[in-house]
Amino acid sequence: MKAMQISQYGKDEKVILTEVKTPAVGAHDILIEVYAASVNPVDYKLRDGALKAVRPKKLPLTLGNDFAGIVTKIGAEVTRFKVGDAVYGAASADRWGSFAEYFVVGEQYAALKPSNLSFTEAASLPLTALTAYQALTEWLDVQPGQKIFIPGGAGGVGVVAIPIAKHLGAYVATTGSPRGRELINSLHPDLFIDYQTTDFSKQLTNYDGVFDTRGGDDLIKAFSILKPKGKIVSIAGIPDKAFAKREELPQAIQLALAINARKVHSLAKKHEVSYHYFMKRADGIQLEKITHLIEKGVIKPIIDKIFTFEETQAALDYVEAGKTKGKVVITVKGHLS
Ligand SMILES: NC(=O)c1ccc[n+]([C@@H]2O[C@H](COP(=O)([O-])OP(=O)(O)OC[C@H]3O[C@@H](n4cnc5c(N)ncnc54)[C@H](OP(=O)(O)O)[C@@H]3O)[C@@H](O)[C@H]2O)c1
Known part of the structure; x- marks a missing residue:
């Protein structure tokens, strides 16, 4: 599968479109075909190496934490989701990598996608x-x-x-x-x-x-x-x-x-x-409460700009400029709805 990776830390480091193995699915994991992922300041801070002490990572590293997509495979112990479910979420601190065609997360970190949002909109919100x-x-x-x-x-x-x-x-x-x-x-x-x-x-x-x-x-x-x-x-x-x-x-x-x-x-x-x-805790059950607020219209997605998967570096540069109004989203599968 294709993933947007850095191979070393540094401000000048660019994400490179890389062919990598599709991640293995553990007993409590779900494999998601990523339709959209959003960019957060933490993505460029991780790339800089600024979070090395508190969030150590193995390199090369696929960036991206927020995701929305379709469950394509589930682990043997998974109870909350089935293949074909539309889900969204933010990954735990130890798993990174939603700027990719597939992303694996523990089922406890995902929730069903809000019924009133597109994948692009849903990906903008979890983190x-x-x-x-x-x-x-x-x-x-x-x-x-x-x-x-x-x-x-x-x-x-x-x-x-x-x-x-x-x-x-x-x-x-x-x-x-x-x-x-x-x-x-x-x-x-x-x-x-x-x-x-x-x-x-x-x-x-x-x-x-x-x-x-x-x-x-x-x-x-x-x-x-x-x-x-x-x-x-x-x-x-x-x-x-x-x-x-x-x-x-x-x-x-x-x-x-x-x-x-x-x-x-x-x-x-x-x-x-x-x-x-504090640093945000990934939490699929709490995300379900947030879904409720989204479906009631309390929280609305606010998207400043949408980039294609190939434009991930430009999306990171845009967020790093610090003028974003709301969120920046990358469409990985090219789906806008
Ligand atoms: N610890 C955690 O778990 C966690 C989680 C999420 C985010 N964060 C951190 O929280 C910070 C904010 O994240 P974010 O996603 O909201 O950032 P962001 O979207 O990149 O923030 C950009 C916005 O900040 C505004 N801004 C710039 N300077 C400002 C100032 N002096 N006063 C008021 N507004 C100003 C800009 O408005 P103008 O263009 O009008 O200046 C722009 O709209 C980042 O440092 C991020 O890393 C931490």
Whole structure:
């Protein structure tokens, strides 16, 4: 089968269309003929080698985590799916490789494709929707009436996080530029702040929670907008020792991350708030709950651009440029519906 692979880490490394063996199917696995896959920033970060310490991989590596397609083979113990099912999902951290004609995942990481979405639309959602859902429900435990700040409203994560937070009953503030304003407004946040002209930390006070999708200065400034006992959960900021322990990373990495996160933890202490960093958990059962939100119209796919399989490198370059509005999808089998 054909797969889009890197053979070494590096910013200048390009994905190459490579002939590889179709993956073997374990007892609890399903083999998926990939119709569409979406691109996430994690794909170019993996290629750079930036995640080597926390997500070590064997090279050559087929990139891609999100997938939508048809089940073509099932393992002997599989109970949730049958051959011919249309499925979607985001793979677990140890299996990567949806930029390929076939992809094998544990059945616990997939869900039936939402009935109201095409394969292309379905592939755009799992990784970002699981991330947003976990941040808002598991880490921030958003309650009706709470004030939640979600910077980066036009990004792949932002466009699903805003509707989920609104659905949970939160008052939602977000940031974006004039390039994303119309899209963000269509998601009905309560407050839009143009990050190019306005410093959000001068405008927002007494927030219950921050879902940090930006990291950097935005994360540092976010501490000052929280009320005491407020919470920051970050997916783009600074991994800390608690994250390393949960992920069972080696002691040396736990120590390095403890040192790395000293500044954010001392800010958290100063402001009497909490700081957590997490990486999305692949979870097919939780994805079924997300499917329900998709079929009810709470979450809608927002696709900025569609590339063909052969154009995977261009799709990665486009996402890496950092201006994506919603998601970028690669059609592997050329199906648009
Ligand atoms: N830990 C995890 O499990 C996990 C999961 C998913 C994502 N992530 C990380 O989360 C981050 C966001 O992911 P994503 O998929 O949403 O990224 P993305 O789609 O690439 O974000 C692009 C968007 O960010 C906006 N943006 C750029 N600078 C901004 C700023 N200063 N303030 C507000 N918006 C700004 C851009 O809008 P303009 O063009 O208008 O500037 C653009 O629309 C990435 O670092 C990704 O790696 C982590």
